[in-house]
Amino acid sequence: MTDTFFGRGTVDTVKCHVNSLDTQEGIDAIFVNAILTGIQQRNLEQAWGKPVLDRVGLIIEIFNAHAQTKEAKLQAEFAALMYKKSRLVRVRGPGGRYGFGVGGEAEVVSARGRGSGGRGFISGAGETELQLQRRRILERKNQLLSEIKEVRRTRELQRAARKRHGGSDGQEIPTVAVVGYTNAGKSTLVSAVSESFLYCNDRLFATVDPKLRSVILPSGRKVLLSDTVGFISELPIQLVEAFHATLEEVVEADLLVHVLDSSAPNLNEQREAVLQVLGQIGVSEQKLQNMIEVWNKIDLREDFVGDGYCNEDEVPSGSEENNDVASNKLCEEDLLDYDDNEDEDFEQSGKLGEVIDDQQGNYSDELVSGDEQDSWIDYNGSLVGCGSAEVQQNDPSNKWEVVRSENQFGSESAPHVKTSALTGVGLQELLELLDEKLKPQKTIEKDIFDRKWRPPRTEDTRIAVEQ
Numbered sequence: 001m002t003d004t005f006f007g008r009g010t011v012d013t014v015k016c017h018v019n020s021l022d023t024q025e026g027i028d029a030i031f032v033n034a035i036l037t038g039i040q041q042r043n044l045e046q047a048w049g050k051p052v053l054d055r056v057g058l059i060i061e062i063f064n065a066h067a068q069t070k071e072a073k074l075q076a077e078f079a080a081l082m083y084k085k086s087r088l089v090r091v092r093g094p095g096g097r098y099g100f101g102v103g104g105e106a107e108v109v110s111a112r113g114r115g116s117g118g119r120g121f122i123s124g125a126g127e128t129e130l131q132l133q134r135r136r137i138l139e140r141k142n143q144l145l146s147e148i149k150e151v152r153r154t155r156e157l158q159r160a161a162r163k164r165h166g167g168s169d170g171q172e173i174p175t176v177a178v179v180g181y182t183n184a185g186k187s188t189l190v191s192a193v194s195e196s197f198l199y200c201n202d203r204l205f206a207t208v209d210p211k212l213r214s215v216i217l218p219s220g221r222k223v224l225l226s227d228t229v230g231f232i233s234e235l236p237i238q239l240v241e242a243f244h245a246t247l248e249e250v251v252e253a254d255l256l257v258h259v260l261d262s263s264a265p266n267l268n269e270q271r272e273a274v275l276q277v278l279g280q281i282g283v284s285e286q287k288l289q290n291m292i293e294v295w296n297k298i299d300l301r302e303d304f305v306g307d308g309y310c311n312e313d314e315v316p317s318g319s320e321e322n323n324d325v326a327s328n329k330l331c332e333e334d335l336l337d338y339d340d341n342e343d344e345d346f347e348q349s350g351k352l353g354e355v356i357d358d359q360q361g362n363y364s365d366e367l368v369s370g371d372e373q374d375s376w377i378d379y380n381g382s383l384v385g386c387g388s389a390e391v392q393q394n395d396p397s398n399k400w401e402v403v404r405s406e407n408q409f410g411s412e413s414a415p416h417v418k419t420s421a422l423t424g425v426g427l428q429e430l431l432e433l434l435d436e437k438l439k440p441q442k443t444i445e446k447d448i449f450d451r452k453w454r455p456p457r458t459e460d461t462r463i464a465v466e467q
């Protein structure tokens with residue numbers, strides 16, 4: 001079973017469906033909503049006679065299709081390349097010969113033949129198919145890494161320039177990164193508050209290029225809002241890493257705004273997934289605690305009463321029925337358990353194929369090896385304990401502090417602000433909140449320097465005065 005992911009019965013049932021549907025409608029490929037190992041993917045393709053896409057493969061395809069800028073294209077290609085590398089599987093062809101791909105095509109690439117060595121031949125003579133594939137991937141990988149490095153340097157320079165030049169009053173322009181689950185409405189919200197157009201669409205990963213938009217807050221202060229790539233539950237770490245250059249905007253931002261689709265039935269899971277990714281890319285605990293949580297699409301909630309505020313006593317969380325937009329998401333519930341140990345698979349299966357290069361689910365060694373290490377990823381792999389993390393309400397008068405605890409919404413925690421990016425509800429409140437969040441730091445600093453020094457009052461002196 002581990003060699004095909006599904007049991008024999010399921011594989012046969014799907015095969016029957018595929019055959020009957022194929023004659024009627026024509027099927028191009030089959031999507032399995034799980035992460036398959038290279039050998040499982042190959043075996044399923046053989047069994048079903050169709051290309052099989054798993055979760056990572058599909059996300060990479062979407063990233064590729066949506067990438068507009070050079071940066072996004074580079075990152076998408078890098079993710080695709082690393083994925084391909086993890087899928088270098090040798091299969092036994094119809095004639096009993098080992099080869100690559102369904103037909104075992106292009107197996108031997110040199111005059112010297114397969115397996116005859118070839119080290120030291122610059123032309124690649126004597127290379128096996130595997131060696132050739134590996135060499136090509138390595139060459140392209142190095143090229144992509146150096147280009148991505150360049151992209152990161154450019155971003156750093158741009159960030160530094162933004163800080164140096166500042167706003168019209170000479171002040172630094174703060175950056176606010178808008179993060180959230182894919183399809184939560186981030187781009188729509190950023191467009192709405194900045195009155196500019198950003199590409200929004202009811203599809204997954206509509207945005208893969210980071211976009212900055214300037215917004216004037218009610219106080220007159222200018223901020224830059226950065227719209228980011230959407231997150232997803234079970235986002236493979238390799239994709240997070242591939243998009244690290246983009247996600248650096250999030251790590252470097254002065255403030256984070258977490259946009260949630262309040263109508264999603266799995267709102268809590270989506271929140272956890274986002275917090276997990278934020279932890280993985282190295283966002284500090286302090287920034288997470290300071291983060292603004294926005295419940296967007298409030299107009300889709302049953303408890304929406306027109307002014308954007310819910311009658312919180314009456315209706316609990318969003319339900320399946322009011323969630324047309326969210327229903328096409330890759331939901332956690334849809335996921336099947338999987339076993340990603342390819343070596344084990346090979347030992348156990350042995351019959352259909354052989355895994356040659358096992359990088360499944362782990363490119364981090366690629367990314368942090370050698371001199372690439374400091375230039376590429378500072379990945380510590382730690383997760384934020386988001387589920388139980390509590391932001392304590394120190395000051396009851398501080399209306400922006402949120403306590404993540406059981407409330408009238410059951411297990412849902414309270415948002416800081418509720419918005420509808422489509423109808424405009426809550427947008428002014430969000431801008432005021434940004435003002436509020438960005439202001440105090442300056443005030444506190446000023447306060448510290450302006451205050452005159454006085455000797456500290458000890459317990460004794462105070463008692464003496466009281467007497």
Ligand SMILES: Nc1nc2c(ncn2[C@@H]2O[C@H](COP(=O)(O)OP(=O)(O)OP(=O)(O)O)[C@@H](O)[C@H]2O)c(=O)[nH]1
Binds near residue numbers: 183199205419421
């Ligand atoms: N009803 C309703 N729909 C909304 C709202 N905000 C966004 N949408 C819709 O939700 C869909 C997704 O919006 P986007 O802004 O593209 O979402 P996103 O979070 O940027 O998505 P990615 O870029 O894929 O991560 C679009 O069809 C929007 O029109 C809202 O407040 N109410």
Ligand SMILES: [Mg+2]
Binds near residue numbers: 187206227228
């Ligand atoms: Mg978007």
